[in-house]
Amino acid sequence: MSKETIQIPLLPLRGLLVFPSMVLHLDVGRDKSVAALEKAMMDDQRIFLAAQKKVSLDDPEPKDIYNIGTLATVKQMLKLPNGTIRVLVEGLHRGEIQQFLDSDDEFMVEIKAMDDIHGEKHEEEALMRSLLGQFKQYTKLSRKITQETYETVEDIEEPSRLADIISSHLTLKVKDKQEVLELVNVTERIKHLIKIISNEKKVLDLEKKIGQRVKTSMEKTQKEYYLREQLKAIQKELGERDGKSSEVEQLREKIEESDMPEHIMEVALKELGRYEKVPQSSAESSVIRNYLDWLIVLPWTKKTQDTIKINRAEKILNEDHYGLEKVKERILEYLAVQKLTNTIKGPILCLVGPPGVGKTSLAKSIARSIDRNFVRISLGGVRDEAEIRGHRRTYIGAMPGRIVQGMKKAGTINPVFLLDEIDKMSNDFRGDPSSAMLEVLDPEQNSTFSDHFIEENYDLSNVLFIATANNVNSIPGPLLDRMELISIAGYTEVEKLHIAKQHLFPKQLKENGLSKGTMQIREGALLKLIRTYTREAGVRSLERQLAKLCRKAAKIIISKDKEKVVVTEKSIEDLLGKPVYSYGLMELEDQVGAATGLAYTSAGGDILSIEVSHYPGKGKLTLTGQLGDVMQESAQAAFSYVRSRTNEFNIESNFYEKYDIHIHVPAGATPKDGPSAGITIATALVSSLTGRAIKKEVGMTGEITLRGRVLPIGGLKEKSLSAHRAGLTTLIIPEENEKDIENIPESVRNELTFIPVNHLDQVLKHALVEEKNESNKS
Structure with missing residues (x-):
């Protein structure tokens, strides 16, 4: 055979290798490979086949292809419907790539043929016999190679061809087959093959032993059981310990090292005994294991040491929150009582207020002030009792309730536990979760709280529960009875200004990569931001607007290469756009038939x-x-009241027969309800029928009876804050609500005039503009 080099197309192979004298079908789909085939068919139908080093590569480079491969002849070509080409190739002899030639469409290589190197004739013959003997035994053990395969190779007399044909039938990795292909010395090739087959025989023999050992204790339908028994047999063969017994011992150690009480430990050890006896393939096995894991991980006696220092707690509360003086005072009183009594039993605090006023962060501050772990669960949308009490273990996928899950997260038996949005719980056919919460929040009962999954009593008496709610009316009465309400109203403009300066703006500067040296905001601009870009009781929207300002400033600094951005009252509109809200929603002039009421949302x-x-x-x-x-x-x-007092109001006595009356409350898309609009509707009605205007600066709230009496309402503090924000100066309120005026922040109280009334006549006297001329009948 000539030792000259030849130029020939290359077909890279993925996941297989072709030996000389081997006939094989190949499916070719890659563009370069198809082009190489077409080039070969145009020439002399010869092509060079070399394996890729990595199967995953779709577009291999020369470095990704083995240098030694097989020169082959393309016998047949068939195009399949899916676009791929099926070819029949026959290997001729080994070859080595000398260099890759430049070609865009296909791989072209220059190769040199590699001749076989033969050893001593008698040694080769002895090795051939040994190889055939080993291969015969291998075919008996392997299920993939039949006796007919052995018979086809038995009559081959050429040592090199015998070694190559046997190599092609072995289930080896491409890397191992490549090692055989690269052995040009026939003697070494046969020796290497004998060694490979010997190792393969040992593996097959061991598999057979494992299979026989497993077969006696296996049912045909239990596939999972079969696999696990195989694993046992492998572990036994390797001299390792049985898997489950090792796991049971580890669980026993964890149970004994845990802090669970003695009676709980007895339950855990009893369940462990059951777990040991139940087959691992059984569904009950995973249920018991899950239960034991929960018993081990739950805190039973571990607690943190309280450090209740009133001065320290007051300092932390003042650091984290501006204003809310009465709320802070009540929390400090609560902590002082806990310090004196050395017990946590007492009322459950419920922080009630609109979103964004700091209810959740107050609870975090309480936890920080007494050095307790803090855990929060959200009850919004919970409508299944099992969410609180857990699922019974008989159900698939059973889990403990949120209370026990929260305790696991806390890691101690005395955390500060926040029950967020307790007013958002509802009930349906799956039970009433608020009823399950009754036991959790009752200091006399929660020392023996029962979770359906744990089934053993769990002590919650050391937990400091704090609940939050937006609306008290949504909380069921029995649950409300177990909690002490602490009302958190909205912030005044002055308070929002301080919060923005001291907390929100510095926080947003840090989060947006700015500093006081690179961005400042004038007080006038901050006040305009509060008044015209936000309308809320809390400060959440205010923080979002400040974040937006900081982002705008960051963009200006980077894009325009400015060193500092100062936001003024004039420039704020350039950054945030036109104001969203108009400040001072009271009427610009006195109106007939339009009254301003106050609502609590x-x-x-x-x-x-x-x-x-x-x-x-x-x-x-x-x-x-x-x-x-x-x-x-x-x-x-x-x-009805206005109809009964037509003479006193100077209205036509039969107006209800001559006129249609239309009462409208704007913002029609928003549902509105409540009795406190009674006097407002009556005043607007009288104003419309008499033609007397209502003072623009007057707001009012109060329920009305058929006799004209004004009854008390709720939420006076929140209503007063909204009136102050809207620019009203006079508030008409029920006389019985006069006692609530002291709860209104002083800065707001000083700027509002409160007029307590007990009858509608007094309301009309203060609300309607004095008549200058003779009354105008409708």
């Missing part, structure tokens, strides 16, 4: 404009603006 207080108009008709009363049942009843009561 879950987001704090708000003002409510109520409009009344009348026009010729037949006495029809129309109510619009998405009013709830209670508010519609208030409108009916106000209408």
Whole structure:
């Protein structure tokens, strides 16, 4: 055979290798490979086959292909429907790539043929016999090679061809087959093959022993059981300990080292005994294991040492929160009592207020002030009792309830446990979670709290529970009875200004990579931001707007290469756009038939404009603006009262037969309800029918009776804050609510004039503009 080099197309092979004298079908789909085939068919139908080093490569480089391969002849080519080409190739002889030739469409290589190197004739013959003997034994053990395969190779007399054909039938990795292909010395090649087959025989023999050992204790349908028994047999063959017994011992050690009480440990050890006997393939095995893991990981006696120092707690509360003086005072009183009594039993605190006023962060501050772990669970949307008490272990995927999960997260038996959004719980056919919470929050019962999954009593008496809610009316009565309410109203403008300066703005500067040296905001701009870009009781939206300002400033500093950005009252509109809200929502002038009421919502207080108009008709009363049942009843009561007092109000006595009345509350897409709009509706009605205007600076709230009496309302503090934000100066309130004025922040109280009333006549006297001329009848 000539030793000259030849230029020939290359076909890289993935996951297989072709030996000389081997005939094989190949599927070719890659563009370069197809081009190489077409090039070969145009020439002399010869192509060079070399394996890739990595199967995963779709577009291999020369460095990714083995240098030694097989020169082959393409016998057949067939295009398949999916676009690939199936070819039949026959290996001719070994060859070595000398160099890769430049070609864009296919791989072209220059190769040199590699001749076999033969050894001593008698030695080769002896090695051939040994190889055939080893291969015969291998075929008996292997299920993949049949007796017919052995018979086809038995008659081969050429040592090199015999070694190559046997190599092609072995289930070896491409890397191992490549080692055989690269052995040009026939004697060494046969020796290497004998060694490989000997190792393969040992592995097959061991597999057979494992299979026989497993077969006696296996049912045909239990595939998982079969695999686990195989693992046991392997471990036994390797001299390792049985897997499950080792696991049981580890669990026993964990149980004995845990802090669980003696009676709980007895339960755990009993369950461990059951776990040891139950087959690992059984579904019950995983249930018991999960239960034991929970018993081990739960804190049973571990607690943190309380450090209740009132001065330190006060300092931390003041650091974290501005304002909220009465709330802080109540928390400090609570901690002082705990310090004196050395017990946590007492009322469960419930922080009530609109979103963004700092309820959750107050609970975190309490935990920090007494050095306790803090854990929070959200109860919003919980409607399944099992969420609180857990699922019974008979159910698939059973888990403990949120309370026990929270205790695991806390890691101690005395954390500060925040029950967030306790007013958002609901109930359905799966039970009432608020009923399950009764035991959790009762100091007399929660020392023996029962979770359906754990099944043993768990002590919650050392936990300091704090709940948060937006709306007290949504909390069931029995649950509310177990908690002491601490109301957190919205912040005043002055408080928001301080919070923004001391907390929010420095925080956003840090988060956005800025500093006081690179960005400043003037107080006037901050006040404009509070008044015209946010409308909320809390400060969440304010923080978002400050973050937006910081991002804008960061962009200016980077894009325009400025050293410092100063936000002023004028420049804030360039950064944030036109104001979203108009500051001071009170009417610009006195209006006829339009009164300003005050509302209490879950987001704090708000003002409510109520409009009344009348026009010729037949006495029809129309109510619009998405009013709830209670508010519609208030409108009916106000209408009836005005009808009964037509003479006193100087209104035509038969107005209800001549005119249609339309009462409308703007923001029609928002549902509204409550009795406190009674006097506002009555005042607007009288104003419309008499033509007397209502003072623009007056806001009012109060429930009305058919006799004109004004009854007390709730949420005066929140309503006053909203009136102050809107620019009102005078508030008409029920006389019985006079005692609540002292709860209103002093800065707001000093700027508002409160007029307590007990009858609608007093309301009209203060709300309506004095008549200058003779009264104008409708």
